[in-house]
Amino acid sequence: MEILQQGAEAVIYKDKNKVIKHRIKKEYRINEIDEKLRKFRTKREAKVLEKIDVKKPKLISVDNKNMKIEMEFINGDLLKDIFDKLKNRKEICIKIGKQIRQMHNQNIIHGDLTTSNMILKNDEIYFIDFGLSFFSDKIEDKAVDLHLLKQAIRAKHYKVFYESFEEIFRAYHPDKEFMKRFEKVESRGRYKLRKGF
Numbered sequence: 001m002e003i004l005q006q007g008a009e010a011v012i013y014k015d016k017n018k019v020i021k022h023r024i025k026k027e028y029r030i031n032e033i034d035e036k037l038r039k040f041r042t043k044r045e046a047k048v049l050e051k052i053d054v055k056k057p058k059l060i061s062v063d064n065k066n067m068k069i070e071m072e073f074i075n076g077d078l079l080k081d082i083f084d085k086l087k088n089r090k091e092i093c094i095k096i097g098k099q100i101r102q103m104h105n106q107n108i109i110h111g112d113l114t115t116s117n118m119i120l121k122n123d124e125i126y127f128i129d130f131g132l133s134f135f136s137d138k139i140e141d142k143a144v145d146l147h148l149l150k151q152a153i154r155a156k157h158y159k160v161f162y163e164s165f166e167e168i169f170r171a172y173h174p175d176k177e178f179m180k181r182f183e184k185v186e187s188r189g190r191y192k193l194r195k196g197f
């Protein structure tokens, strides 16, 4: 077993074609809150992995007590590392937009849409990291989800930001009501990118 990543939230181990995501104690959080939060996010991540219809790692098992999730290892590239130099970025952006539409149609809000939480494998996008996901049918929540992705792309991929987000947004097929809400969310501009909590 090897450590794949010591993330902001969890330690990720790889064991053959399995990934183990273990949410570990955060020393700076008050014990009780820390435990509740880790339990809640573990449960939520497993539930969403089970329900969601977009490409994602298959859930193998969940251990709520020890806050461990076992899932399929996606043997691809983290989108963040290759996005700027992708030859078929337009095609990939269309796939991203369509899949976000798909998850929002299921009333699942990812909660942390960034290129660090997407893996590209065989020209397909796999979504990961559902610990901050929630269920909602509100346009507001969907608009904020996309707005956070826009901010993340602007911050990490500023050279290709404009055309990339445009493609994603177009492929999402926003209707008039969504566009209006999206503009409203943007003009408020009070949403912060999550890092760590």
Ligand SMILES: Nc1ncnc2c1ncn2[C@@H]1O[C@H](COP(=O)(O)OP(=O)(O)OP(=O)(O)O)[C@@H](O)[C@H]1O
Pocket (backbone or CB within 6 Å): 004, 005, 006, 007, 008, 009, 010, 011, 012, 019, 021, 057, 071, 072, 073, 074, 075, 078, 116, 117, 119, 128, 129, 130, 196
């Ligand atoms: N199923 C998987 N297959 C392949 N790699 C994975 C998988 N799950 C996680 N990873 C790798 O581990 C990293 C961290 O996983 P994840 O995003 O779920 O945890 P995190 O604690 O939120 O980390 P971070 O705060 O760095 O995003 C991912 O960016 C990815 O590189």
Ligand SMILES: [Mg+2]
Pocket (backbone or CB within 6 Å): 007, 116, 117, 129
């Ligand atoms: Mg992550």
